[in-house]
Amino acid sequence: MDDLIGPGHPLYDVLRVPAQPRYRDARPKAIARCASVEDVVEALAYARQTGMHVVPRGGGHCFAGRSSTDGLVLDLSPLNAISVSADGLATIGAGARLAQVYDVLHRHRLTIPAGCGPTVGIAGLALGGGLGLLGRRYGLTCDRLVAATVVLADGSVVTCDEQRDADLFWALRGSGGGQFGVVTSLVFAAVPSPAASRFVLTWPREQAAAVIAAWQDWAPDAADDITASLTVTPAEGRMFGAALRPHLLDDLAGPAPDLDIRDGLSWPELKRSFSEGDSDDDRVITTKSEFFRRPLPSDTIAELLTHGCELNFTPMGGAYNRVPAGATAFVHRSERFLLDHAGADAEAVRRSWNAAHPHASGHIYPNFPDPELTDWAEAYHGSNHARLAAIKHHYDPERVFHFPQSL
Numbered sequence: 001m002d003d004l005i006g007p008g009h010p011l012y013d014v015l016r017v018p019a020q021p022r023y024r025d026a027r028p029k030a031i032a033r034c035a036s037v038e039d040v041v042e043a044l045a046y047a048r049q050t051g052m053h054v055v056p057r058g059g060g061h062c063f064a065g066r067s068s069t070d071g072l073v074l075d076l077s078p079l080n081a082i083s084v085s086a087d088g089l090a091t092i093g094a095g096a097r098l099a100q101v102y103d104v105l106h107r108h109r110l111t112i113p114a115g116c117g118p119t120v121g122i123a124g125l126a127l128g129g130g131l132g133l134l135g136r137r138y139g140l141t142c143d144r145l146v147a148a149t150v151v152l153a154d155g156s157v158v159t160c161d162e163q164r165d166a167d168l169f170w171a172l173r174g175s176g177g178g179q180f181g182v183v184t185s186l187v188f189a190a191v192p193s194p195a196a197s198r199f200v201l202t203w204p205r206e207q208a209a210a211v212i213a214a215w216q217d218w219a220p221d222a223a224d225d226i227t228a229s230l231t232v233t234p235a236e237g238r239m240f241g242a243a244l245r246p247h248l249l250d251d252l253a254g255p256a257p258d259l260d261i262r263d264g265l266s267w268p269e270l271k272r273s274f275s276e277g278d279s280d281d282d283r284v285i286t287t288k289s290e291f292f293r294r295p296l297p298s299d300t301i302a303e304l305l306t307h308g309c310e311l312n313f314t315p316m317g318g319a320y321n322r323v324p325a326g327a328t329a330f331v332h333r334s335e336r337f338l339l340d341h342a343g344a345d346a347e348a349v350r351r352s353w354n355a356a357h358p359h360a361s362g363h364i365y366p367n368f369p370d371p372e373l374t375d376w377a378e379a380y381h382g383s384n385h386a387r388l389a390a391i392k393h394h395y396d397p398e399r400v401f402h403f404p405q406s407l
């Protein structure tokens, strides 16, 4: 292979490090830079011949380090071409990152519902679901997927959709990250790129309990065209998001001491505004999360506020929940919200998660994997697990693609 990078190569220390700081010490035997389907086929053949463990890497953000290995990393970042057809289908190379996706699609007045982190990989995000500010309106990123091209463990190349290799296509929509093969491109039914209002409301920390109580009763049931996330830090409570119709913000004008609303932003501008000022954060942060179908009681909210963690609430509902649980591999279609506990003190994060856990649904977002879970099959895949296990056996019988908690 031409682009096989091993220790000693000048690029090795640049390319081996994933975006997730916890895994920065991982030292693969080699990194294959893949710029085409043929490169992926060749790299998988090399892994087979040498017996190396192989993992695909898109944006490298996996919270459980699943795109790192001591074997062979397939760096898909050169495979990042994006094209748009006249009927609004966007074909996106598996190495593309979200900021690039929004910018290129916007030139065609289009976008897809997807997440906020500008360097998050489209493949990792879409294959595990994909939550974002247009999700309550249009569903998960994977709900807009109409086809994908995949290199399987034996080197064969398949393009799957509702008609061709339909089981594989089903499995890729919500449980596909690193499980069945290496996806090289994804085709999405794009949606109009909206102009939108961006809002940030800030409260002093003393009001956090009341804000959480009000948010959990309102945000999951709000109109599809408004998505309001809530972050509570040791310093303040901050509700932020996007409204596709400005009048939806009228009701917000009262309660917050500090209100920042910017109307008429293009979608890429709005997305960028939420990562402005973010520097490369190389702190090792522990995160644990869970989905909830009912509100947290007030005594639990009070306890959560004692552990010193950042609490990130993401609203579900809307279009996310209008897809049946078995229609795609993403089973979490009855949830009201996701709560993520984050902090540098892993013990405090565990205590915070334990306090909320009795009220949770027991389901976990596959893109927020938690290496400490014991009942991971039920937590990530629920009633879809048996079908997923059968599909795994069919497409990757030797479990070439594996990681702790893989199918």
Ligand SMILES: Cc1cc2nc3c(=O)[nH]c(=O)nc-3n(C[C@H](O)[C@H](O)[C@H](O)COP(=O)(O)OP(=O)(O)OC[C@H]3O[C@@H](n4cnc5c(N)ncnc54)[C@H](O)[C@@H]3O)c2cc1C
Pocket (backbone or CB within 6 Å): 055, 056, 057, 058, 059, 060, 061, 062, 063, 066, 067, 076, 094, 114, 115, 116, 117, 119, 120, 121, 122, 123, 124, 125, 127, 128, 129, 130, 131, 132, 176, 177, 178, 179, 181, 182, 183, 184, 367, 368
């Ligand atoms: C800063 C930040 C912001 C985030 N924001 C959001 C958000 O707004 N919404 C949301 O839903 N999630 C969000 N996430 C979570 C994110 O969806 C996951 O971390 C996702 O797995 C990242 O994908 P990646 O390609 O960057 O990571 P990687 O680590 O490269 O990949 C993740 C997994 O997918 C596999 N994989 C990658 N590429 C392929 C491929 N081509 N074929 C097969 N398998 C592949 C990897 O092997 C690994 O198992 C965020 C994470 C971070 C760190």
